[in-house]
Amino acid sequence: MVTGEAIGCFGLTEPDFGSNPAGMRTRARRDGEDWVLNGTKMWITNSPVADVAVVWANTGESSRDIRGFVVPLDTPGISCPVIHRKLSLRASVTGEIVLDDVRLPDSAMLPEAAGLSGPLSCLNEARFGIVFGAVGAARECLETTLAYVEDREIFGKPLAGYQITQTKLADMTLELGKAMLLALQLGRLKDAGTIRPEQVSLGKLNNVREALAIARECRTLLGANGITLEYPVLRHANNLESVLTYEGTSEVHQLMIGQALTGHAAYR
Template identity: 75%
Template sequence: MSTTARIDDLLDLDSLLTPEDKELRQTVRRFGEQRLRPHVAEWFEAGEVPVRELAADLGKLGVLGMHLQGYGCGGSTATAYGVVCQELEAVDSGLRSLVSVQGSLAMFAIYRHGSEEQREQWLPAMATGDVIGCFGLTEPDFGSNPGGMRTTARRDGSDWILNGSKMWITNGSVADVAIVWARAEEGVLGFVVPTDTPGFSAREMTRKLSLRASVTSELHLDDVRLPADAQLPQARGLSGPLACLSEARFGIVFGAVGAARDCLQTTLDYVGSREVFDKPLAGYQITQTKIADMAVELSKAQLLALHLGRLKDEGRIRPEQISVGKLNNVREALKIARECRTLLGANGITLEYPVIRHANNLESVLTYEGTSEVHQLVIGEALTGVSAFR
């Protein structure tokens, strides 16, 4: 029996998936094993990843914007999308981020807040991976507090003029189109910005020790002139970008489980073959207590993800519920990655095994799409009725 089967069998979690979910999971898992896993350690070490090639492959796989309806998108369930995120992040968080930013941030922004013309113009090509998108909200001085953004949009006749900068933007320097949020007299507005527009520039951010198999960039907008129809007409105020963030956070709820599962699978294989004092490391009580605790937390995280998937499919999910999932699952996944590293000993710090790579990546996942502290305050406000953000 494979280690994956043993982990899933602990609580018979497969029984909670539909046959379609299982088939999709197997398809994406096979893609990950054949196309991604043989190269991911090299991409991570080099800090380089072939985004355009991967986007085309992922488009053929049908996972870019798969949870959106029409416009070349699959119209899948939220749970099915979560299963895909889980399998991709089992390989690497940066690869799940590629799909998440494309589908749940850039494409979803156009799908939810855009005009019909914008949807028809951009979404089909983004679904195939021919057009890559990014999502510009975070700024150098405003991460957890996006309402303080300094990027501005002002009218000039029928046009808009955008000025400002955005930071920590996944795919920013390889994107064909950027969704940029800016402050105008009317409040926070969203804009669809082709990246070849004069005045738009992007610089890749280097020297990262996390998410190295992902392109991270800084965007600059210097008198970027856009026609009136570049504005997302259905977005007004911070509720526009925050709705997109909720979509992305949902994928992370599942994705983090994949990273943790891969760490535990690797560790189970390792302790079964590694001999210490003339017997397998798996045969020691302290090893088994660590593995048992990790498996329990992983199973709980999986159950939480599946429950939130069902709520989302029924149209009943609330933002604070997504915060519960993101807070718990990433926090526990990071703990599992660190604990697995202890069982691998010195081997755990090498790229011969995925554990330290997952741990490094999860340090970023813990922070982006809302820090743990932000999610704690979202949950706290839901329970007390009092906002503690200010």
């Protein structure tokens, strides 16, 4: 996987358990020296084309018993149906992982990842990447729009010369700049080894929210041209709709920040 010779995927989310992975129904039971896995994972990036998956399964009765397994996807009992008809992230191959009495050796279990700390630490890394990726999408939307409004003439002068256009551009530039500074500060904290999960949640929540708002506002300035693939803004807006939800919904991140502020967990 490190050298690019194999494709991997990450099997945590289930059809009925996204924000609450502790409730997963995928089970791993001992059978002699082996483990036997049953269950279904959903919305798994790359599963239909991957060579191997890290699948999380409950080996007991509580979330403390959740363990990770390295699963070659050509193992008997596995299928990975493709999820079709997506309106967002269409360039990404997304599918399921269906496990039907999948037998694995004891060595397939990740030895040091017990409970949800393993998968959640992985998600925190992904969320950190989103903090920056969302800013990149917003920046391309704004740069594209700035060029467009200079060239587009309406009522005898460039669209860029109107007050409403300029107020929109000013507000978007302001929010983009704040998002970039937030990402930069979080990067510095990460380099220093002092970043906390709730700080990553703050960055993911703000930057995706603002990037989506920028993409939508840019679309208004491009008019009908904004809905075509000649320009990237609605493609970014469609993709950011998914980013708003994946790696933790906006509501989950609000609750993570709220818990850090108050000391009370409001998930239940």
